[in-house]
Amino acid sequence: MATDQLSRTFAALSDPTRRAILAMLSQGEATVNDIAAPFEMSLPAISKHLQVLERAALISRGRDAQWRPARLNAVTLAPAADWIDGYRRFWDRSFDALDDQLTSEEKGTTND
Amino acid sequence: MATDQLSRTFAALSDPTRRAILAMLSQGEATVNDIAAPFEMSLPAISKHLQVLERAALISRGRDAQWRPARLNAVTLAPAADWIDGYRRFWDRSFDALDDQLTSEEKGTTND
DNA sequence: TCTTTAATTAACCACAAGGTTTATTATTGG
DNA sequence: CCAATAATAAACCTTGTGGTTAATTAAAGA
Numbered sequence: 399m400a401t402d403q404l405s406r407t408f409a410a411l412s413d414p415t416r417r418a419i420l421a422m423l424s425q426g427e428a429t430v431n432d433i434a435a436p437f438e439m440s441l442p443a444i445s446k447h448l449q450v451l452e453r454a455a456l457i458s459r460g461r462d463a464q465w466r467p468a469r470l471n472a473v474t475l476a477p478a479a480d481w482i483d484g485y486r487r488f489w490d491r492s493f494d495a496l497d498d499q500l501t502s503e504e505k506g507t508t509n510d
Numbered sequence: 511m512a513t514d515q516l517s518r519t520f521a522a523l524s525d526p527t528r529r530a531i532l533a534m535l536s537q538g539e540a541t542v543n544d545i546a547a548p549f550e551m552s553l554p555a556i557s558k559h560l561q562v563l564e565r566a567a568l569i570s571r572g573r574d575a576q577w578r579p580a581r582l583n584a585v586t587l588a589p590a591a592d593w594i595d596g597y598r599r600f601w602d603r604s605f606d607a608l609d610d611q612l613t614s615e616e617k618g619t620t621n622d
Numbered sequence: 623t624c625t626t627t628a629a630t631t632a633a634c635c636a637c638a639a640g641g642t643t644t645a646t647t648a649t650t651g652g
Numbered sequence: 653c654c655a656a657t658a659a660t661a662a663a664c665c666t667t668g669t670g671g672t673t674a675a676t677t678a679a680a681g682a
Contacts (some may be wrong), residue, residue, distance in 0.1 A: 399524065399638070399639085399669085400524070400525055400526050402526060404526075404529070405524050405525060405526055406524075408520045408521070408523040408524035409520070409521070409524035409639095411520040411593075412511065412512070412517050412518075412520035412521035412524055413512055413517060413639090413640085414512050414514060414516075414517055415640090417516070417593070420597070424597065424600065429658075429659090430658070430659060430660090431657090431658065431659085439640095439641080440641075440642065440643080441658085441659070441660090442641085442642080442643085442659085442660070442661085443640070443641055443642080445659065445660060445661090446639090446640070446641085446660095447640085449660090450639090450640095463648090463649055463650065463658090464648060464649045464650065464657065464658045464659070465649095465657095465658065465659085466658080466659065466660095470597075470600060472597045472600035472601040473600075473601040475594050475597050475598075475601065476601055476602070478594055479591070479594045479595065479598065481523075481529070482587050482590055482591045482594065483591065485532070485536065485582075485584045485587050486587075486591065488536065488582060488584030488585075489584040489585040489587065489588055490588070511639080511640095511667090511668065511669090525669090525670085527670090541628075541629090542628070542629060542630090543627090543628070543629085551670095551671080552671075552672065552673080553628090553629070553630090554629085554630075554631085554671085554672080554673085555670070555671055555672080557629065557630060557631095558630095558669085558670070558671085559670085561630095562669090562670095575628085575678090575679055575680065576627065576628045576629070576678060576679045576680070577627095577628065577629085577679095578628080578629065578630095623682105624681100624682090625680100625681090625682085626679100626680085626681085626682100627678100627679085627680080627681105628677100628678080628679085628680105629676100629677085629678080629679105630675105630676080630677075630678095631674105631675080631676065631677085632673105632674085632675075632676085633672100633673090633674090633675100634671105634672080634673090634674105635670105635671085635672080636669100636670095636671090637668105637669085637670095638667105638668085638669075638670100639666100639667085639668075639669090640665105640666090640667090640668100641664105641665085641666085641667105642663100642664080642665080642666105643662105643663090643664090644661105644662085644663085644664105645660105645661080645662075645663100646659100646660080646661070646662090647658100647659085647660075647661085648657100648658080648659080648660095649656100649657085649658080649659105650655100650656085650657080650658100651654100651655090651656085651657105652653105652654085652655085652656100
């Protein structure tokens with residue numbers, strides 16, 4: 399995998415288990431056992447997914463006795479959202495109004 | 511890699527070469543040689559990246575004699591953008607105004 | 623038909639991803 | 653100290669990724 403932040407972010411999001419974990423954490427902090435409960439998967443597998451998310455800075459982890467609560471660090475998603483938004487005009491019809499407006503203005507002022 | 515569409519989309523975006531290819535294609539169609547030119551990478555390597563992008567439905571490809579022009583299929587990005595937007599309130603300060611407003615209304619109307 | 627150009631396929635390599643089971647570490651609490 | 657709980661580490665397996673070079677297919681055109 400590439401080592402830049404955006405690549406790590408997208409790579410971390412490319413697994414449905416990890417996206418589900420982020421969804422859980424949007425409800426609040428959770429321990430590894432909490433997180434693992436809904437999945438038909440071993441605890442070490444979940445632990446590895448959490449490591450991927452942590453290396454991507456999508457979560458951070460604390461320490462409370464033998465528990466390592468994980469919490470969402472959603473700000474890491476901002477650059478990914480911004481990157482995709484750079485392409486929004488290529489698909490989102492709500493940009494057509496703006497495009498039409500710009501086209502009309504151009505026709506009116508620079509019609510040569 | 512997981513086989514669902516969202517996972518394929520994020521996985522395809524997790525490589526900087528592929529993101530650069532999408533950026534090129536946002537300027538218009540291009541052939542494999544066109545696309546490969548700026549990269550210090552063999553033609554087969556670029557061909558493989560294009561295959562990943564095509565399997566993810568981020569590009570589509572035509573045929574013009576021995577050329578296979580690729581073009582951007584940005585609508586595939588919409589579900590990825592929507593997914594990330596579901597987390598925007600966890601980082602975007604522009605949502606704070608909305609949050610504050612909702613909190614104030616709640617205080618004013620259901621203060622028990 | 624033969625050559626040239628465009629692109630993919632084949633075969634290979636190194637390494638990372640995602641999973642397993644077993645073993646260890648860390649910490650609490652009787 | 654010892655047992656129980658929480659979590660990670662180690663070792664292993666299979667498959668995919670990202671790259672290479674060499675060979676092959678596809679089409680155009682002299």
